[in-house]
Amino acid sequence: MANAILEEIFQQLHSKVVNSVSPDAVIDVMFSKKIISSDELGRLRQVQFPADRCRDLLTLLHNLSHLQTFVHLRLALLDECGECSWMLTRSISY
Numbered sequence: 001m002a003n004a005i006l007e008e009i010f011q012q013l014h015s016k017v018v019n020s021v022s023p024d025a026v027i028d029v030m031f032s033k034k035i036i037s038s039d040e041l042g043r044l045r046q047v048q049f050p051a052d053r054c055r056d057l058l059t060l061l062h063n064l065s066h067l068q069t070f071v072h073l074r075l076a077l078l079d080e081c082g083e084c085s086w087m088l089t090r091s092i093s094y
Contacts, residue, residue, distance in 0.1 A: 006070035007062065014058060021077065023054040029076035030057070035066050 010017065023044075031041045040060060047053040061069050 003068055003070050006074055010058065010070055010073065011062065017058060017077075018051050018054045021054050022050055023057050024050075025080040026073070026076045027053070027057055029080065030061070030072060033068075033072045035064065035069055035072055036060065 027036070027041065027044050030036045031038070036044070036057075044053055044057055044060070047056055061073060
């Protein structure tokens with residue numbers, strides 16, 4: 001249930017996340033939690049621009065069936081991106 005709600009929130013926040021988040025640490029967390037595979041990690045690392053890397057990561061996550069994808073994404077963003085915690089906290093409280 002929480003994952004589905006967070007998925008909807010992240011879809012609504014897509015452009016804010018793409019423009020506010022440096023994706024490398026988040027990608028590493030998603031790999032360490034076994035949300036993305038080593039092949040997906042390698043493909044994301046080849047994307048040159050951070051905003052495009054973040055966009056590709058979000059698109060990939062929306063296509064995965066892992067039951068806690070967006071729970072782990074939220075935790076990774078809160079841990080790795082303190083300056084964007086306002087965006088997550090405010091959006092989730094609505």
